[in-house]
Amino acid sequence: MREQPPYLRVADLLRQRIANQEWTPGVDRLPSRAQLAQECGVGENVVRRAQELLISQGVLEGRTGSGTYVAEPRERLQMVRSQYREQSGGSPFRADMSALGKRGTWESRTDAKVPAPADIAARLGIAEGDLCVRTAYEFLADGKPAQLSTSWEPYSITAGTIVVLPEGGPHAGKGVVDRMAEIGITVNHAVEQLEPRLATTEEATILGVQRSAFVTHIRRTYYSEDGRPVETADIVVPAALCDIVYEIPITP
Missing domain, CATH: 1.10.10.10 (Winged helix-like DNA-binding domain superfamily/Winged helix DNA-binding domain)
Structure with missing residues (x-):
């Protein structure tokens, strides 16, 4: 040995x-x-x-x-990945925080008509350089940073509609599933790929963790019922502060 x-x-x-x-x-x-x-x-x-x-x-x-x-102990948060959270409407993150007795909020910045880099284009099934709506999120639990996310949506899907801006208009903050439903697109599944890695300097600064702290990087893509990717996101969760829990439905 x-x-x-x-x-x-x-x-x-x-x-x-x-x-x-x-x-x-x-x-x-x-x-x-x-x-x-x-x-x-x-x-x-x-x-x-x-x-x-x-x-x-x-x-x-x-x-x-x-x-x-x-380090002083920090309460671990639980992030639940479940189809039921998606179906309930609203924000799954807010639902997770509410279950823990915390207030879940977020700050965001949206940039419209951003050319898709190669990796994002591949995930969305579009050509590199095609325009997207990119939104960067900082999710907060009782005002403290809990996770980060960068979302990409093909501009060709939402251009000219009332949901073109994820955090603007009458359906702001409702989530991809509900927003796409407003323009006649049914989202029926998502695929997530998890990867452990070290936080970047920027991520560590925003999340309030040490440089080189471990994070879980989740690459999530939502698909419409015809198999078209309608949104993809990079979600960053600090491993020392959050537990990721999956609920798997079982059909009798």
Whole structure:
């Protein structure tokens, strides 16, 4: 059996010391890397890798110019992926937050007539450079950032209609399924692909997590009943703060 890498062993030792309440979360600063390295019998680079791992997992937090601290516990949010949330109308995110006793809101910025990059065009079944309506979202739970999303809709589908702007007009904020129904398009399924990765610097800043923290990247595409993609989105969920739960219907 291969020996555990030294930085993982140090990370386990730090977790144990945290579990033993050796340091008060958010208050006590951890010893210097040099001191921890001496105590653990390893080099400072090993301690650095162990701390970076625990920071990415939300166990520790680094403060510029101050040092490393045990992170204060943050309540985990539950994001439910379910066909029933889609059918109920309104925002699935708002429904998730309401179930947790929280207020779900969001901020958005929409840009119309944006040329589709190659990867988005492939997901939407259109040509690269075809015009889209792009909307960037920051979803908030009781005013605190919880997840990010960037949505793309083919401009050819909604141009000249009352739902061309996802967050404008009489049907603003109602979600893709309800908005498309207003122009006679029935959305009957969605496909999601999940990928774990590290947060970008911009994502980490907006979400209030450490740089290089793990996130779950969800590529979601909605399809109409004739199989046409009508919207695709990149959803970014911080792994340390959110649980993603899927409800799967079973037909007897």
